[in-house]
Amino acid sequence: MSNVAVIGAGYVGITTAACLAHLGHDVRCADVDAERVQRLRKGDIPILEERLPVLVSEGLETRRLQFVVGAAEAVVGANVVFLCVNTPTSDTGAADLRYLDAAAAEIAPLLEPDAVVVTKSTAPVGTSRRIQQILDEHGGAAKGIRVASNPEFLREGSAVRDFLKPDRIVVGCDDPSVAVTITDLYRGIHAPVVVTDPASAELIKYASNAYLATRVSFVNAIANLSEAVGADIRDVALGMGYDSRIGSHYLDPGPGFGGSCLPKDVKALLHTAQESGHDLPPLRATLEVNAAQRTAVVAKIAAALGDRPLADSQIAMWGLTFKANTDDLRDSPALEIAASLLEAGAHVRAYDPVAGEQAARLMPDVDVVFDPYDACEGADVMALLTEWEEFRWADFGRVKATMRGHEIVDTRNALDASRMRQLGFSYRGVGR
DSSP: OOEEEEEOOSHHHHHHHHHHHHTTOEEEEEESOHHHHHHHHTTOOSSOOTTHHHHHHHHHHHTSEEEEESHHHHHTTOSEEEEOOOOOBOTTSSBOOHHHHHHHHHHGGGOOTTOEEEEOSOOOTTHHHHHHHHHHHTTTGGGTOEEEEOOOOOOTTSHHHHHHSOSOEEEEOSOHHHHHHHHHHTTTOOOOEEEEOHHHHHHHHHHHHHHHHHHHHHHHHHHHHHHHHTOOHHHHHHHHHTSTTTOSTTOOOOSOOOSSSHHHHHHHHHHHHHHTTOOOHHHHHHHHHHHHHHHHHHHHHHHHTTTSOSTTOEEEEEOOSSSTTOOOOTTOHHHHHHHHHHHTTOEEEEEOTTTHHHHHHHOTTSEEESSHHHHHTTOSEEEEOSOOHHHHTSOHHHHHHHOSSOEEEETTOOSOHHHHHHTTOEEEOSOO
16 A cells, blocks of 8 residues: 655645555644645535545544645655645636646655655646646756646545545556556556546546536527427437437536536647637636537526516525535636626525635625525525425425515526416426
C-alpha cells in the first residue's frame, strides 16, 4: 500500500482521500483552511455526498486517513501526491491555474525522491507539462519527480460510487512505471484502465463533460420543439434512449445544466480550442441553448400568469440546488431564474431541502423558507426547479389550498401531470 498526500480538501479532494483510505492506503489530506481541517478531523463533512461521512469516519478510526493544515505536512513521506485544488473559470473563460501553480511550487522542495505528482484537478491540455516545469524549477528535477494526469469523473451526489465503481480509470503519463504506480492505487477496483499521454488524458476529461453538456442542450432544444409540434418529450427521449448507439443518459429536459463542472469545462475547452487556432461551433451552440433555456423557463412562468404581469406576482420555487442530492448552488439555473423573476418585479419565496440557509446568504432578496408549503402560501405560480424526490410525494391538495393561483410549472417533469390536473392545477412541464 502507498503513502498518499492529497492537496486540497474540497469536493474532489475529500472524496479522493476517503476512497483511497478505504482501499487501504495511508492518506493525508491537506487544506489551507484550518477551521475546515478541524471539522474534518471530527468527521464533520462540509459537503452533502452519499456515503462520504461513513468513509471519512472509517478512515479516521483506522488512522489511514488524516487531515492536516498545509501541504508541507501532507507530502512528507508520500510517494504519490494528488493535486485537487480549485481551477475556477477566469474572465476569459480559461481555467485559472494560479492555485495549482502555487501548490506545485510549494511542495516541490518538500517532495520525497522519485515521488509522483498527480493532477486530479480538472485542468486544460498542457497542464501536466506545466506542473512538471514548475516542479523542476523548484528542485524537483534533481529528485526525479514525475508528473501524471489522472482526471476525476465524479458526479455530485454519487461521487463515492463513481470513484469505487468507475466506468474507466484514465492515466496520462510518459513513464510506464508511473502508470503502474497510479494504477496500483486502484487495485481492487474493476474497471478498464486507459493509459495514454498527458495531453490525451486531459482532453478526455474535457471532451467527456462537453459531450454530456451538449446532450443536455440537445434534449432541451428537442423538448422545446416537442411543445411547438404537439409531441411529448418523454416518449421522444424514451424512443431515442432505446437505441444502443445513443442510450438514455442525459436525455432529461430541464432548466439547463449548471454546477461546478459542465459550464466551466465547456468554456475552458472552447478557450483551449481558440488558443490552438480552432473553433468548436457545437459547444458555442451548447452554451447558447443552455442560456436560452433559463430564459424560456422565466417566459413559461410569465405565461402561466395569463394576463397578470410578473410585477407584483407571487412565485413559489421548489428547489434551488443545480440538481438533486447535492447542496451545490454553483451556477444553479434556479438561482438565475429567481434573479430574473426578481428583476421583473416578482416576489419569490423559495424552499430547498438542504441549501436554504446558503441560498438566503447568496440571494437576500429571495424569501427563503424552510417548509415547502410555506413557500406556496399566497403564490400565483409554483415552479419546481430541482428534482428532489420529496417533491414527488408532497401533499398537493394542501399545496392547492395554500396557493392563491393554481398554476404549476414543472421544469423537471418530475410530477404526474394527470394527477396534477385532476387536483385542479393548470400544469406546464417541459416538452409536454
